[in-house]
Amino acid sequence: MxxxxxxxxxxxxxxxxxxxxxxxxxxxxxxxxxxxxxxxxxxxxxxxxxxxxxxxxxxxxxxxxxxxxxxxxxxxxxxxxxxxxxxxxxxxxxxxxxxxxxxxxxxxxxxxxxxxxxxxxxxxxxxxxxxxxxxxxxxxxxxxxxxxxxxxxxxxxxxxxxxxxxxxxxxxxxxxxxxxxxxxxxxxxxxxxxxxxxxxxxxxxxxxxxxxxxxxxxxxxxxxxDLRIRAAEIGDVETVAREDEKRKMWIWENELRRHNFVGFAHEVLKRAVASKLRDGKYDEWIDEAKQKAKDRMSERKKVRGEKEDIASP
Missing domain, CATH: 3.40.532.10 (Peptidase C12, ubiquitin carboxyl-terminal hydrolase)
Structure with a gap:
């Protein structure tokens, strides 16, 4: 085989x-x-x-x-x-x-x-x-x-x-x-x-x-x-339209299954890095990303602390 x-x-x-x-x-x-x-x-x-x-x-x-x-x-x-x-x-x-x-x-x-x-x-x-x-x-x-x-x-x-x-x-x-x-x-x-x-x-x-x-x-x-067959026989236009839309979504979802988006995401990241390097802003971009990460961590700790205070007797 x-x-x-x-x-x-x-x-x-x-x-x-x-x-x-x-x-x-x-x-x-x-x-x-x-x-x-x-x-x-x-x-x-x-x-x-x-x-x-x-x-x-x-x-x-x-x-x-x-x-x-x-x-x-x-x-x-x-x-x-x-x-x-x-x-x-x-x-x-x-x-x-x-x-x-x-x-x-x-x-x-x-x-x-x-x-x-x-x-x-x-x-x-x-x-x-x-x-x-x-x-x-x-x-x-x-x-x-x-x-x-x-x-x-x-x-x-x-x-x-x-x-x-x-x-x-x-x-x-x-x-x-x-x-x-x-x-x-x-x-x-x-x-x-x-x-x-x-x-x-x-x-x-x-x-x-x-x-x-x-x-x-x-x-x-x-x-x-096929649910559209019976719907068409009794003149149920809404069901026929709904089933047609469902099939359009199924076709879209099935197409997505066939694509490898890991490679796409990797290519986007490479282009973004190349653009920042070309403009001389790569280090600035990395520092900005690090600061945003620190800010998010601080915010989470703050929220977690507030919840603990509320829960305390």
């Missing part, structure tokens, strides 16, 4: 334009700020949800699922791929929803990928996904630019904060949890498309309850139909 996979953020704008760049039509993501079935139902049609959580490093795999039941037979009938490479789980979770829907326009290339891997076992599907230049290239185009390259690698320990993406989606009347690190899809019982918001929320709540009450680092994104 040529090239690796970079980490991407759990962000509605990132995921929306990721699937758009893969050729998928009329799909977007909405961030869920609360585990609320009514709110999720308002986004209908909901195709699935992508859940981000802290992965318990060192946890031993059990013969039985902690919640729900392994459905090994389903691996042959639905798209399920083992995760075979690091950092691919976000896109893999997204594809676990997309490639199990029969009502979405996937575009030519993703449809061909689905057909090509249809008869593959889960591990080989994972290898095919990891080696797809299209999917890897689109995925990496949304990674944050960083000037710092870590040349060393090591095995993760229990002290590391590692995060993992999984998908929940209704397939053939069953609510499935699809996690590439598990041996098969996990069934959470019968579930129609209409029941999905009500059925998935308790499953997510039980998953979160496995963690200490102090753990709040979770993120949930719903994969839904």
């Amino acid at each position: 040529s090239g690796g996979w970079n980490t991407i953020e759990s962000d509605a704008g990132v995921f929306t334009y990721l699937v758009d760049n893969l050729g998928v039509k009329n799909v977007q993501f909405e961030e869920m700020i609360a585990l609320d079935a009514d709110y999720l139902n308002q986004q209908s049609p909901v195709y699935g949800v992508i859940f981000l959580f802290k992965y318990p490093v060192g946890q031993k795999k059990a013969d039985e699922a902690v919640d729900g039941q392994y459905d090994f037979a389903a691996s042959e009938n639905i798209f399920f791929a083992n995760q075979t490479i690091q950092n691919a789980c976000a896109t893999q979770a997204i594809l676990s929803v997309l490639l199990n829907r029969g009502d979405l326009d996937l575009g030519d290339q993703l449809r061909e990928f689905k057909e090509f891997t249809q008869a593959f076992p889960a591990e080989l599907r994972g290898e095919a996904l990891s080696n797809s230049e299209l999917i890897r290239g689109v995925h990496n185009s949304f990674a944050r630019s960083s000037p710092f390259i870590d040349e060393g690698t090591r095995a993760a320990t229990e002290d590391d904060d590692l995060y993992h993406f999984i998908a929940y989606t209704p397939i053939n009347g069953i609510l499935y949890e699809i996690d590439g690190l598990q041996p098969s899809p996990i069934s959470h019982g019968k579930c129609t498309e209409e029941q999905f918001p009500e059925k998935v929320i308790p499953v997510l709540q039980r998953r979160i309850e496995r963690y200490p009450a102090t753990e709040i680092r979770f993120n949930l994104l719903a994969m839904v139909q």
Whole structure:
């Protein structure tokens, strides 16, 4: 395989334009700020949800699922791929929803990928996904630019904060949890498309309850139909305009992710120093900066002293 996979953020704008760049039509993501079935139902049609959580490093795999039941037979009938490479789980979770829907326009290339891997076992599907230049290239185009390259690698320990993406989606009347690190899809019982918001929320709540009450680092994104479609159908001009503005912001934010501003800041500083040196004001500029720093420190000490006086009995 040529090239690796970079980490991407759990962000509605990132995921929306990721699937758009893969050729998928009329799909977007909405961030869920609360585990609320009514709110999720308002986004209908909901195709699935992508859940981000802290992965318990060192946890031993059990013969039985902690919640729900392994459905090994389903691996042959639905798209399920083992995760075979690091950092691919976000896109893999997204594809676990997309490639199990029969009502979405996937575009030519993703449809061909689905057909090509249809008869593959889960591990080989994972290898095919990891080696797809299209999917890897689109995925990496949304990674944050960083000037710092870590040349060393090591095995993760229990002290590391590692995060993992999984998908929940209704397939053939069953609510499935699809996690590439598990041996098969996990069934959470019968579930129609209409029941999905009500059925998935308790499953997510039980998953979160496995963690200490102090753990709040979770993120949930719903994969839904482009909200402008339904708004346009009912003549909701305000929603269409609001969604258009949101997409403009997403495009801007995604462009910022691609730029390395450390180099930009370094170049600005070099030019500023060169300008002061050229004008013979470099020492004056440094002395002025030092004095401002001293003034700020004195002001902070003064404020801190006043607070201590107020707090004294």
